[in-house]
Amino acid sequence: QKEVEQDPGPLSVPEGAIVSLNCTYSNSAFQYFMWYRQYSRKGPELLMYTYSSGNKEDGRFTAQVDKSSKYISLFIRDSQPSDSATYLCAMGDSSASKIIFGSGTRLSIRP
Amino acid sequence: DGGITQSPKYLFRKEGQNVTLSCEQNLNHDAMYWYRQDPGQGLRLIYYSQIVNDFQKGDIAEGYSVSREKKESFPLTVTSAQKNPTAFYLCASSTPPSRNHQPQHFGDGTRLSIL
Numbered sequence: 001q002k003e004v005e006q007d008p009g010p011l012s013v014p015e016g017a018i019v020s021l022n023c024t025y026s027n028s029a030f031q032y033f034m035w036y037r038q039y040s041r042k043g044p045e046l047l048m049y050t051y052s053s054g055n056k057e058d059g060r061f062t063a064q065v066d067k068s069s070k071y072i073s074l075f076i077r078d079s080q081p082s083d084s085a086t087y088l089c090a091m092g093d094s095s096a097s098k099i100i101f102g103s104g105t106r107l108s109i110r111p
Numbered sequence: 112d113g114g115i116t117q118s119p120k121y122l123f124r125k126e127g128q129n130v131t132l133s134c135e136q137n138l139n140h141d142a143m144y145w146y147r148q149d150p151g152q153g154l155r156l157i158y159y160s161q162i163v164n165d166f167q168k169g170d171i172a173e174g175y176s177v178s179r180e181k182k183e184s185f186p187l188t189v190t191s192a193q194k195n196p197t198a199f200y201l202c203a204s205s206t207p208p209s210r211n212h213q214p215q216h217f218g219d220g221t222r223l224s225i226l
Contacts, residue, residue, distance in 0.1 A: 034214050101154040
């Protein structure tokens with residue numbers, strides 16, 4: 001079993017829809033949780049970074065962490081065609097000497 | 112502007128050849144990392160360095176080598192021993208995990224192909 005599981009998609013939704021992206025993990029030691037957005041032929045760009053359970057909001061993006069269920073989510077409100085990209089979840093433990101990445105979900109927003 | 116610069120953007124390797132990928136950062140980060148990304152797979156850690164003149168193997172270090180002579184630079188050499196080098200290589204940096212953990216920031220990658 002992989003330490004981090006992420007549905008690869010592709011996920012296609014109409015413009016303006018709410019998007020929900022998810023990852024599950026098996027290591028209860030993970031304490032740091034991140035979401036990255038990666039456009040084609042580009043490096044990952046940090047979108048959200050959270051340390052604890054609960055919600056964190058930044059503009060149209062909300063990151064949610066449920067440590068009891070070992071489940072994290074990224075919600076995108078009022079989705080735009082420019083949100084079309086691959087979204088990677090990532091997480092690390094308290095030493096954080098190594099970060100584990102999900103395989104990424106490819107998202108397409110239809111105009 | 113602070114950031115991470117990787118060069119070249121595209122690189123081609125002949126059989127038996129060693130090639131070196133460049134990574135430079137001006138974020139004043141102590142820690143630097145090299146990852147390999149293959150289609151449909153997550154990022155896999157090749158090597159990382161938390162301080163100048165020190166580095167550790169990641170999960171897939173075989174066939175690769177690194178050096179860390181300067182804080183700003185962390186070049187990766189793909190040797191002829193790496194039999195399947197075709198991939199997208201990503202360099203990242205951060206403050207050291209032991210000191211007030213901050214997330215990693217990435218460059219825009221180098222795509223390596225075999226001729």
